[in-house]
Amino acid sequence: MPTRRSTWKRPAPPVPDPDSNPDVRTHRASEPISSSPGREHVRQTRTGATWVGIIIGALVLVLLIIFLLQNTVSVHVAFLGLEGSAPLAVMLLIAGVGFAIVTLVVGSMRIGQLLRRTREGSTSRTN
Numbered sequence: 001m002p003t004r005r006s007t008w009k010r011p012a013p014p015v016p017d018p019d020s021n022p023d024v025r026t027h028r029a030s031e032p033i034s035s036s037p038g039r040e041h042v043r044q045t046r047t048g049a050t051w052v053g054i055i056i057g058a059l060v061l062v063l064l065i066i067f068l069l070q071n072t073v074s075v076h077v078a079f080l081g082l083e084g085s086a087p088l089a090v091m092l093l094i095a096g097v098g099f100a101i102v103t104l105v106v107g108s109m110r111i112g113q114l115l116r117r118t119r120e121g122s123t124s125r126t127n
């Protein structure tokens with residue numbers, strides 16, 4: 001049975017009169033004004049970010065599975081004297097994983113370099 005959406009809209013909050021409310025007169029522009037007094041702004045958490053990451057990862061995996069299923073044609077591959085044949089999707093997946101490993105190694109080396117510089121900088125300031 002189809003449901004009907006309500007056409008009722010929430011009434012707009014009353015506009016405060018600055019002369020009758022001392023809080024409105026002393027409000028600074030740099031302070032945020034809460035749009036609704038009963039609700040607080042919810043900060044982003046690590047758990048929420050992890051949840052979004054898991055959803056994106058699952059979508060990428062679905063796309064990867066579709067890619068693998070659509071590219072099953074066998075191709076001949078030669079690399080450093082080794083030869084063989086395998087499905088195109090598997091060869092591209094192996095190449096992508098190899099690229100990811102190289103990227104992780106280079107990124108880890110850069111992070112280590114920055115950590116060493118940070119530690120050296122903090123020890124030289126305390127001496």
